[in-house]
Amino acid sequence: MPSVLFVLTSVDKTLTGAQTGWYLPEAAHAYYTISQQATVDFAAPKGANPPVDEGSVKDYANDEESVRFLNDPVVKEKLAKTKKISEVNVTEYDALYYVGGHGPVIDLPVDPDNINLIGQYWDAGKIVSAVCHGPAALVNAVDSTGKSIFAGRTATGFSDEEEVMVNKVKDIPFLLEERVKQLGANYSKAPEPWRPKVVVDGKLITGQNPASARPIAEAILKALAAKE
Known part of the structure; x- marks a missing residue:
């Protein structure tokens, strides 16, 4: 059975001091889809019990999978045993999956262990994936030649328009869409x-x-099935 590492933020405050963390449905919805066909573990810069974005808990209080995720004893144990990124080995997992939230824009892009982890997985030909603000974790990652993993590739992520709509531009160090374009990616987004x-x-x-x-x-x- 393939294995996927969900990488979460350890940050619980934005640049303005607002509460943040990893975004609940982006972990929950992905977890209950992926865990049917792969094993899932969690990692974060500081390890155990990474902080959830409390706003996402409120906003998704009526979302079945999000509520289930928060109360799932298996998930609770996995979160309590969240690995430090520095402890993760390139041979352990078949794919990395970066969960969003405003937290990942603050700690993961500049975390040396995270930058190193992505480079190792990338050069090993493994899947590197990220949702919403999650791609922010990848912006300083490079391949074995020192080139950005975004250079010359098509990618998406939380749009500048969406960032303005949630009024969080001041809370983060950079806008994701803008940065991905600067790195040489062809940024693509939904029509609305x-x-x-x-x-x-x-x-x-x-x-x-x-x-x-x-x-x-x-x-x-x-993608995992195609590799088997």
Whole structure:
């Protein structure tokens, strides 16, 4: 059975001091899709019990899978045993999946262990995937030649338009769409904000927003099946 590592933020405050963390449905929807056909573990820079974005808990209080995820004893144990990124080995997993939230824009792009992890998985030909703000974790990752993993590839992620709509531009160090374009990617997004959008470009798989969590999970499973 293939294995997927969900990578989460360890940050619980934005640049303005607002509460943040990893975004609940982007973990929950992907988890219940992927875990049917693959094993799932969690990792974060600081390890155990990474903080959830409390706003996402409120916003998805009526979402069945999100509520289930928060109360699932298996998930609770996995979150309590979240690995430090520094402890993860390149041979352990077949794919990386970066969960969004505003937290990942703050700690993961500049975390040296995370940058190293992505480079190792990328050079090993493994799947590197991310949803919503998750692609922010990849912006400083390079391949063995020192080139950005976004250079010359098509990708998506939380759009500048969506960032303005949630009024969070001041809370994060950079805008994801703008940065991905600067790195040489062909940025692609859904025709309207908040619609699902997933882009598969070889081993790089990206999703635009919370609505893209289930579709990106399906794309990850499809890519894993193609490798078997």
